[in-house]
Amino acid sequence: MTDVFIIGKGPAGISAALYTIRAGFSTTVTGKDMGALGKADRIDNYYGFAEGITAGELFENGIKGAERLGVTVLSEEVLDIGFADGAFKITTDRGLHEARTLILASGASRKVPPVKGLKELEGRGVSYCAVCDGFFFRQKDVCVIGNGRYAVSEALHLTPTSAKVTVLTGGRELEADAKELLEEAVKNGTENLFVENAKVSEVTGDPMVERVVLEDGRSIEASGVFIAEGTASATDLARKLGAAGPDGKLMLNEDMSTFVPGFFAAGDCTGGLLQVAKAVADGAIAGTAAGKYLRSIGKKA
Ligand SMILES: Cc1cc2nc3c(=O)[nH]c(=O)nc-3n(C[C@H](O)[C@H](O)[C@H](O)COP(=O)(O)OP(=O)(O)OC[C@H]3O[C@@H](n4cnc5c(N)ncnc54)[C@H](O)[C@@H]3O)c2cc1C
Numbered sequence: 001m002t003d004v005f006i007i008g009k010g011p012a013g014i015s016a017a018l019y020t021i022r023a024g025f026s027t028t029v030t031g032k033d034m035g036a037l038g039k040a041d042r043i044d045n046y047y048g049f050a051e052g053i054t055a056g057e058l059f060e061n062g063i064k065g066a067e068r069l070g071v072t073v074l075s076e077e078v079l080d081i082g083f084a085d086g087a088f089k090i091t092t093d094r095g096l097h098e099a100r101t102l103i104l105a106s107g108a109s110r111k112v113p114p115v116k117g118l119k120e121l122e123g124r125g126v127s128y129c130a131v132c133d134g135f136f137f138r139q140k141d142v143c144v145i146g147n148g149r150y151a152v153s154e155a156l157h158l159t160p161t162s163a164k165v166t167v168l169t170g171g172r173e174l175e176a177d178a179k180e181l182l183e184e185a186v187k188n189g190t191e192n193l194f195v196e197n198a199k200v201s202e203v204t205g206d207p208m209v210e211r212v213v214l215e216d217g218r219s220i221e222a223s224g225v226f227i228a229e230g231t232a233s234a235t236d237l238a239r240k241l242g243a244a245g246p247d248g249k250l251m252l253n254e255d256m257s258t259f260v261p262g263f264f265a266a267g268d269c270t271g272g273l274l275q276v277a278k279a280v281a282d283g284a285i286a287g288t289a290a291g292k293y294l295r296s297i298g299k300k301a
Helices: 011-022 055-068 130-137 149-158 176-187 234-240 276-297
Strands: 002-007 027-030 072-074 078-084 087-092 095-104 141-145 164-168 193-196 200-204 211-214 219-221 224-227 263-265
Touching: 002 011, 002 087, 002 276, 011 027, 011 055, 011 276, 027 095, 055 072, 078 234, 095 234, 095 276, 130 141, 130 149, 130 224, 141 149, 141 219, 149 164, 149 176, 149 224, 176 193, 263 276
Parallel strands: 002 027, 002 095, 027 072, 095 263, 141 164, 141 224, 164 193
Antiparallel strands: 078 087, 087 095, 200 211, 211 219
């Protein structure tokens, strides 16, 4: 049994671990891969790196720092979580772990729709992050693939700087809360945001994205395509503990605690600004709150 188990070894999970281990609590972190940093190239907007830093280096440094302080860092994939006999039970692809507190820091789910050209043009006009990459498409036409609130909110990060932003729903209706967000933006004066419901067959361009081809034969000129499908997969896990609302979103208090005692969340999986700085801050808050909770129940593994 560990005091703290953290799902996710990205900036949020590792930051949380630094706080729990330094507060004297045994801490285990697991992550199946590099998460969002695995898709990023350079990080130029994080405090303290005069020349920026590669995403890979930032990820590795984070883990090394945590291990130096005594955190156990695993590479197991979490398949299920539950609570029984006073402990969280975490089932991974390698076995079962038990913990007194659990911090979910599993990042945002970035589902890639099965559209030809998306994978090939990743980093060459295809992006997963409007706030990170929107800057590169100033005064250009861009598309956002997705039909949920996340897609519209990504689109709204782009409208102030891009010439025209088209949300491609891929043959689906825009979800109700996404529609609401879009209508509110239009009411508030956003004029360059459009919705296209036709299915997308291909994204083309060489060497950079040039257009999106629709299944009905039409095409849309675009310099950038942002993928914003689905919502954070963390909600699937949170639901298992009753920490997600009926809309699937994590219900959180200010200290990143959920309504389930001992269960916290941090980073991209909690929504809002999907950036390293916010993930690290969330992790610090969640880690501190987990330590406070452990002290309040007066137990130590
Ligand atoms: C292309 C791109 C460019 C970006 N550029 C920037 C930038 O320039 N500046 C900036 O500040 N931010 C940037 N970001 C965003 C930044 O990478 C994220 O905000 C940050 O990494 C979020 O940290 P996190 O710890 O919440 O999640 P992540 O870094 O996504 O980490 C999630 C962790 O959870 C693990 N995980 C998920 N599910 C499971 C499971 N079931 N079992 C076990 N482990 C699991 C993953 O393997 C991973 O270890 C960029 C993102 C992308 C995609």
